[in-house]
Amino acid sequence: MSQLGASLDDLLKKGGKDESTEYKLEQKLQEISIKEKEVETENKAAASGLPYINLAGFAVSPETLAIIPEERARELQIICFLNTGSEIRLGVVSHSDQVKQLEAEFKEKYHGNIATYLISRHSFDLAIKLYATLPRVRKFISGIEIKEEDLSKVEGEIKTFHELNERIQKTSMTELMTLIIAAAIKARSSDIHIEAEEKDVKVRYRIDGVLNDVAILNKEIWPRVISRIKQLSKLKINITDKPQDGRFSIFLTNDRIDVRVSCLPTAFGESVVMRLLMSSAAGLTFEQLGLRGRALEILSREIERPNGMIITTGPTGSGKTTSLYAILKKLNDPETKIITIEDPIEYELKGVNQSQVNEQYTFAKGLRSIVRQDPDIIMVGEIRDLETAEIAIQAALTGHLVLSTIHTNDAFGAIPRFMSMGAKPYLLAPALNCSIGQRLVRRICDKCKQEIQIEDKYLERAKKLMEGLPANSGYNVNINNMKFFGGQGCAACQGIGFKGRIGIYEIMPITGEMEKAITLGNLSEYDIKAMAFKDGIITMAQDGILKALDGITSVEEVFRVAE
Numbered sequence: 007m008s009q010l011g012a013s014l015d016d017l018l019k020k021g022g023k024d025e026s027t028e029y030k031l032e033q034k035l036q037e038i039s040i041k042e043k044e045v046e047t048e049n050k051a052a053a054s055g056l057p058y059i060n061l062a063g064f065a066v067s068p069e070t071l072a073i074i075p076e077e078r079a080r081e082l083q084i085i086c087f088l089n090t091g092s093e094i095r096l097g098v099v100s101h102s103d104q105v106k107q108l109e110a111e112f113k114e115k116y117h118g119n120i121a122t123y124l125i126s127r128h129s130f131d132l133a134i135k136l137y138a139t140l141p142r143v144r145k146f147i148s149g150i151e152i153k154e155e156d157l158s159k160v161e162g163e164i165k166t167f168h169e170l171n172e173r174i175q176k177t178s179m180t181e182l183m184t185l186i187i188a189a190a191i192k193a194r195s196s197d198i199h200i201e202a203e204e205k206d207v208k209v210r211y212r213i214d215g216v217l218n219d220v221a222i223l224n225k226e227i228w229p230r231v232i233s234r235i236k237q238l239s240k241l242k243i244n245i246t247d248k249p250q251d252g253r254f255s256i257f258l259t260n261d262r263i264d265v266r267v268s269c270l271p272t273a274f275g276e277s278v279v280m281r282l283l284m285s286s287a288a289g290l291t292f293e294q295l296g297l298r299g300r301a302l303e304i305l306s307r308e309i310e311r312p313n314g315m316i317i318t319t320g321p322t323g324s325g326k327t328t329s330l331y332a333i334l335k336k337l338n339d340p341e342t343k344i345i346t347i348e349d350p351i352e353y354e355l356k357g358v359n360q361s362q363v364n365e366q367y368t369f370a371k372g373l374r375s376i377v378r379q380d381p382d383i384i385m386v387g388e389i390r391d392l393e394t395a396e397i398a399i400q401a402a403l404t405g406h407l408v409l410s411t412i413h414t415n416d417a418f419g420a421i422p423r424f425m426s427m428g429a430k431p432y433l434l435a436p437a438l439n440c441s442i443g444q445r446l447v448r449r450i451c452d453k454c455k456q457e458i459q460i461e462d463k464y465l466e467r468a469k470k471l472m473e474g475l476p477a478n479s480g481y482n483v484n485i486n487n488m489k490f491f492g493g494q495g496c497a498a499c500q501g502i503g504f505k506g507r508i509g510i511y512e513i514m515p516i517t518g519e520m521e522k523a524i525t526l527g528n529l530s531e532y533d534i535k536a537m538a539f540k541d542g543i544i545t546m547a548q549d550g551i552l553k554a555l556d557g558i559t560s561v562e563e564v565f566r567v568a569e
Contacts, residue, residue, distance in 0.1 A: 202275030
């Protein structure tokens with residue numbers, strides 16, 4: 007009789023109903039059951055050709071155990087009990103196909119010898135408890151994490167800005183920033199303005215290019231609010247008398263929003279503006295931007311050219327960068343090397359090498375370095391001076407496609423702007439492929455759109471623009487039967503009548519005649535316009551009126567931004 011059997015027999019002979027004896031009897035029976043299971047597992051291992059091990063009392067290091075996440079370990083009933091770097095040993099209750107797949111993953115990942123042992127369920131239960139001793143790694147979020155339920159809650163409970171203001175007054179300090187940002191995201195706001203005034207603090211959202219008052223904060227909580235914003239943006243909390251710029255990220259379920267923060271001292275305290283840069287905006291197509299008809303055909307043709315320069319023009323906030331990103335997205339493929347130099351990097355593009363300027367790394371210095379990186383396509387955030395212009399022109403002439411922006415009012419002003427910088431006409435002419443002028447207009451809300459009568463002064467201006475459409479533009483408009491639309495305001499658009507924005511464009515390719523004229527120099531903007539109209543170019547205002555006739559935007563909106 008074994009030692010275990012003998013001791014059990016002694017306990018049974020003693021008899022009695024002593025609690026201690028009953029506990030010892032129960033323990034011995036459990037030991038017998040465990041030993042029988044181990045013997046059964048050992049026999050099963052021998053039959054299957056796998057080695058056997060008993061993990062009872064086996065020391066497993068936390069680093070070894072953590073190779074397999076606890077959730078997956080429980081699912082597959084598997085434990086990693088040894089890892090020497092060159093050898094990994096796994097204990098499994100059942101050698102299933104999923105375990106074999108894990109072995110293959112480990113071989114590819116660790117390039118070591120993977121050995122699998124059969125273990126009993128008891129061994130596994132003992133080993134799995136060791137996960138409780140592992141240190142818990144806290145997920146680090148360098149910004150704000152807004153969950154889908156937060157956005158759904160805002161959308162479900164807050165229908166108007168008045169309701170938002172009421173909710174903000176009742177919200178705790180810890181939830182205030184999340185509520186303000188979540189509401190801004192749902193309202194499609196591009197900027198959040200929080201401005202200290204004499205008696206209170208005003209919160210405003212810029213929606214589709216127009217500022218809207220949304221809430222009033224108590225002046226007493228303002229120091230805590232701005233401290234929270236500065237903390238998120240990695241700004242100095244104790245500095246209140248100097249401007250500061252920072253940045254943080256908002257993590258959504260399926261997207262990430264980068265937030266550029268600007269703090270400015272004012273008479274009643276600091277003013278904060280947060281610009282929301284949604285990464286999905288960088289994935290817009292030409293059609294979503296508002297390009298269509300002949301303008302779309304011209305741009306699609308010009309970006310297919312292997313070299314040359316494409317310039318976008320317009321004021322700040324006219325969508326120039328978004329247009330350039332749309333071009334990059336269309337051209338981005340594994341065979342093409344794309345490098346950008348930006349100020350700052352607004353959106354991150356997969357497969358594109360992006361660099362950002364600073365005090366030492368200027369556009370000109372960066373561009374000189376970029377051309378030595380063997381790129382196919384170069385994007386320069388902005389051409390501001392002669393040095394940058396000359397390097398960009400040389401790059402366009404030596405086999406690179408260069409994309410950039412320049413500050414002029416329209417596409418026709420790009421050439422005189424280059425000339426005023428001091429660019430050489432005989433180099434600019436062959437380098438420039440096309441110039442793009444653009445603005446953003448608000449879209450009429452589809453939920454409350456209806457046909458309207460516009461004022462006579464707007465009607466006359468619209469007729470004059472349509473009369474000036476080039477015969478070869480591809481559009482045929484009856485100026486005596488034009489119908490226009492407007493939004494009446496509803497819950498879907500917060501009573502504004504507009505929801506979303508779209509671009510209006512003028513795209514001017516450099517034709518043979520224009521190239522000759524540029525080379526000769528002394529070319530005025532008026533001369534350029536005359537040649538462009540002769541080639542059938544549609545102006546931004548004309549493109550806007552055509553979109554108004556299609557019910558996309560309003561006539562007043564077109565004249566507000568384009569003339």
